[in-house]
Amino acid sequence: MNQQDIISFIEQNDIKKIKFAFADIDGVLRGKIIGRQKFLDGLADGYGFCDVVWGWDSSDTPYDNGRTTGWHSGYPDAPVRLDLATFRQVPWEDGIPFFLADFSADGNGKPDSDLAACPRSLLKRIAHDCRKMGFHAEYSQEFEWFNFRETPQSLQQKDFRNLEPLTPGMFGYSILRPSLESAFYHDLFDLLGEFDIPLEGLHTETGPGVYEAAIMHDEVLKAADKAILFKTAVREIAYRHELVATFMAKWNADLPGCSGHIHQSLWNPEQTKNLFYDPAQPNCMSELMRQFIAGQLHCLPHITPMFAPTINSYKRLVEGAWAPTTVTWSVDNRTTALRVLNRTEAYTRVEHRVSGSDSNPYLAIAAALASGLYGIRHQLTLDIPASVGNGYADKKHGVLPANLSEATRAMANSPIASELFGPEFVDHFTRTRDWEWRQYVSQVSDWELKRYFEII
Template sequence: MNEHQITAYLQENNIQKIKFAFADIDGVLRGKIIHPKKFIDGLQSGYGFCDVVFGWDSSDVCYDDIQLTGWHTGYPDKACHIDLSTFRTVPWQDNLPFFLGDFSDADGKGLAACPRSLLKRIAKQCVDMGYHPEFAQEFEWFNFKETPQSLQEKNFTKLEPLTPGMFGYSILRTSENSDFCNDLVDLLAQFNIPLEGFHTETGPGVYEAAIMHSHILEAADRAALLKTAVKEIAYKHGIIATFMAKWNEDLPGCGGHIHQSLWNKDQTMNLFYDGSEVNKMSELHKQYLAGQLHCLPHILPMYAPTINSYKRLIEGAWAPTTVTWAVENRTTAFRVLNSSADYTRLETRIPGADTNPYLAMAAALASGLYGIKNKLTLDVPQTSGSGYQNASNGKIQPNLYEATVDMQKSAIAKEILGAGFVEHFTQTRLWECKQFAKSVTDWELKRYFEII
């Protein structure tokens, strides 16, 4: 819908309130409910939003060392612009009109810290190079018979999973909770987040959902919205959903793998496919993959943005630990799927479910375009067998601090993402490390309290 059609829709349906939101640096949706008049009045000029949303962490604690905003600037308003193409209604909230926004113009020029703005800029680079970026993200998450209040009361311990035991691809478990599962699939579809597939994963109360592929910006919008939508739908069933990368050391982690391909502008040809080549990979596909392999150490925190992310990236836990690739191999960092021309794509397997979809997809596309622009050759041999045993091209950094320091110093990161974004983002990740460093964990108490 265009502006005139949306205005007419609001008037014809006597809409009294509208919700809009945007993703902060952690991928958390922040937003407001506003009056229709305010909505219409702000379509051109934007809506004032306190820039503290880029000046605090996921717990609303203000950073002490970023330049963008802070006590030194007085936390002024910044103009958030709604993207009318994101219009949908929220079916589990009486079809409340909903929009996504960001802090930039149509080309993504604006606030350097805004994740959606960054993705818009990189997507435009891709289109300007003559390619259509087709992306999708899939998520795994755990579900519990808990409430926000019970989580606090139990201190996040001894939580009751939705279902017991390890039961991947179970028909029984989805039938046991059919009301919840049907609501997830049906309501997400009504919310314009169509799922390609939905099933249980291995673990108590864990599900996986793969979103249908689309243009990269729409794909990231869908992915960001899915995480919040799943939580809201779960609330209505007395369930808590978590997208933590690794909530329990004894259970598999939660992936957020990204599938991607480049097409010609009219979307009639998958430019990653060449049936005459080895592995059916076109030269463009090889350059794109070479770029991702080359850039991975420089942008890792965008795939693994939290302290907890690195608890998932361990051997034997269905997550990669080495800078590797292969065709149809789930132990490598990059998996090539080449069953047919329409479905040939690259799967970037490093991201967990805790990623900010805008940043993870921006990192993937920017890295791939770097390989194409510089005509990188795919010199890293395909891994045969276990990717965990192949460290010939390097290992993935084991923690957020080391990964962030690498990114902060990286000329490549600044080249492909912009110096302003890299400066802000790495400072927020170092802040996260400082917050963890001063905490006393359960592990420390159990290990040292009595014995030392």
Template sequence: MNKDQIVKYLQDNNIHKIKFAFADIDGVLRGKIIHTQKFIDGLDDGYGFCDVVFGWDSSDSCYDNVDLTGWHTGYPDRPCRIDVSTMRNIPWQNDIPFFIADFSKANGDDLHACPRSLLKCITKQCEDMGYHPEFAQEFEWFNFKETPQSLQDKSFTNIQPLTPGMFGYSVLRTSQQSDFYYALFNQLEKFDIPLEGLHTETGPGVYEAAILHDHVLAAADKAALLKTAVKEIAGAHGIMASFMAKWNESLPGCSGHIHQSLWDKNRTDNLFYSAGDTHNMSDLMKQYLAGQLYCLPHLLPMYAPTINSYKRLIEGAWAPTTITWGFDNRTAALRVLHPSKKYTRLETRIPGSDSNPYLAMSAALASGLYGIKNKLKLDVAPTAGNGYLDTKNGRLRSNLYDASMDMQKSAIAKELFGEGFVEHFTQTRLWECKQYAKHVTDWELKRYFEVI
């Protein structure tokens, strides 16, 4: 529906409130419920929203190292605009109308810290080059027999997974939680997040959901909404869902792989496919892949944004550690899938489930376009076999601090995303490192308290 149709729908159905939200720099949804009249009044000129949402971390602690906002600015309102094309109803909340917003102005002067605005900018570049970007993200997450209060009461110890044991692709485990399992699939469908598949992964209480592919902006919207939607649906069933990349050192981590391809503007021709190539890869796809390989060390925090992200990126844990690519190889960072013209695509396997979809997709698309613009040659041989041992093109950084320092100094990152975004984003990542560095962990207490 367009703006006028939405207003008529709200008035005809006597709807007095709507809900909207946007993703902050961590991908956390922030928003509110507003009266229908306020919604209508702001459709043209936008709404004021306190910019502290880009001035604090995921725990609402205010940054002391960013210029965008802070005590030095007084935390003013910034113009926030609702994208009416994102309307959907929340089926588990009495079908209240819901919209996605971002921090953009009518004149195109967007807030450089806004992840959705960044992706819109990269998407425009792609479309101006004549391509339609088709993307999808898939997520793994753990489910627990817990509540936020029970975790606080137990100080996040003795956390109880929803089901015991390692049982990937289990029909039995999902049937034992059938109310929750089918509620996820059915209610996400009604919320305009249709799933291609939903199943258990290996690990106690792990699910994996693959979202059906769509235009990159819509795909990122759906990915960002899925995480909060899953948590809300789980909560209604007395279950707590976590999208941490690695919650337990002895269990596999949780991925957030991104699938992507470029099509013609009519969405009829997959430009990554070439019947004349041995592996069905077009020259365009090879350039796109080369761009991702080249840019990867410069953009790693956009795929792996937390301290915890790097505890997933370890050898033998179904997550990459090297700058590699391969044909249907799950040990490589970039996996080429080429089964048919319709489904030839690239899977970027670095992101975990803790990634911000807008930033991860921005990184993937921008670096791929960089390869196309610069006609980069795919001169790195594909990995055959164990990608953990293939270090000819380098390794991924093993921690957030080093990855963030690389990005902060990178001319490539600034060329792709602008100095304003790179400076703000990397400072927020360095803030994460600072918060972690001053914390005394259980590991340190157990190791040093008595013995040292």
């Protein structure tokens, strides 16, 4: 639907309110409902939105180290613009029209001010560069998450302890467990589809009350849009069933973590040929694919916070926990950072396995695409051999940072990160990650109290 089609739809259906949202640096959707006239008036020049959304963390606490905005700037309004191509209706909210937005002045992701912090604008710029190189990027993100028989109120009352999972026991790929909560299970699949987030599959993973969903692949920006909406949509659908869904990377030390794997391929502009597939080459891997993988491996230690942005992310990235810890790749091996899947041309792709379910899809996908294009642009040679067997033991070519502080320092000081994303974005993002680390280390944990309170 073009702009006039949307205006006609709004008027003919006497729609009085419209909902929109955009993703902040943590991947939290921020937005509001506006009236019909406000919607119509802002289509050309955007809507003023307080830029504090770039100056505070996921708990609405202002950064003390921000440059993009802050007390020094007075938190002015910045123009947020709706992307009319993202129009959809929210099926669980009486079909209210919904749009995604960002702070781009044009379709290439160029910010109209110093708001280089906008994640969607960053991805738009990298996707534009990809098209200029002659490639169509096809992407998808899949997610694992845990569901609990709780409410936001009960979480607070219980202080996030002794939570009741949706179902008990370790029931990966179970047909039995979903039938126990069939209304929720089918609502997820059906309502997400109606919300233009079609799923390839939905199943239980190993762990109490944990599900995994694979979103249908799409053009890279549309894929990221669907991924960011998926996480909020799942939470809202869960609320309807008096449940709470969490996308924490590792909510319990004794249970598997939650991934946000990214599936990626490059095609010709007509989308008729998968440029990663070459049956004449070993493992059917084209030279372009090998350069793409080489770029991702080369850049990975410099940009890890884009895939693992929270303190908790690194509790997932440990040996033997179904998440990678080394700079490795393989053909169909789930112990490495990158996994090649290449049984047919149509489905040949690279799975980036570092990203967790707590990632901001715009940033994780932007990092994956930009680092792959880096390898193509610099014609890197894939001189790291494919890992065979246990990828955790294959440490010859490097290991991932051990925590957010280490990863943030590496990114902040990396000329590669600045080349990929621009120095303004890197400065803003790493400042937010440094803030996150400092909030963590200033706290006294239950573990410390139990270990030291009486005996030390």
